[in-house]
Amino acid sequence: MTYRLAVAFLLISAGLSAQTKEEVALNNLAISLMDEGNYKEALIHLDKLTAASGNNFVYRYNRAVTLFNLKQYQEAIKEYKFLHELIPDQSEYVFQIGNAYEQIDSVEQATDFYTQAINMDADHFIYFFKRGTILLKQNKLQEAVADFTSSIALNPKHHNSLHNRGITFYKLGQESKACADWCQSFQLGNTYSKSHIDQNCSKIQACVPSK
Known part of the structure; x- marks a missing residue:
């Protein structure tokens, strides 16, 4: 999971311009909770962030990671699909859709999204x-x-x-x-x-x- 969070950190600079200081602080708190494995509490903060700024892909990505770790795979899939529509050329989102489908034994869909991710990168x-x-x-x-x-x-x-x-x-x-x-x-x-x-x-x- 460290690898997946690292991707979010690499992407974060592109979304900072749209963040208020309060949002940055709340997002940093959520990331700290994620690092500690406290995904349930992190989700509370990320829900607030996405409700206030739904198109901010940093918040949505962190929320997707959190949902996945809480084994709420269908909700994670929705978030990653939203992110894929927002940034279609990011193979990470497509891969994570496949990863979530694999967790719920949707083998054909998982294979399809893994293949899409490979074709992209x-x-x-x-x-x-x-x-x-x-x-x-x-x-x-x-x-x-x-x-x-x-x-x-x-x-x-x-x-x-x-x-x-x-x-x-x-x-x-x-x-x-x-x-x-x-x-x-x-x-x-x-x-x-x-x-x-x-x-x-x-x-x-x-x-x-x-x-």
């Missing part, structure tokens, strides 16, 4: 990782491998992409590739990969995790 590894994970759940294995490979190309140290690609390779019957991915993932700190190595890679000498 293919430089974010997390977009490929999230779509790849959904494709893996749907057993669309070749497509999942392609997405995890794209994610790894953008961020070679993303151990979750390596771990999930390992699972996908294993389902495809490519045990050596699976074990190589799990070993690399484990070396990068993914403890879940260790159980896969222990269960499936004992006969493959190439798969020896670092101690």
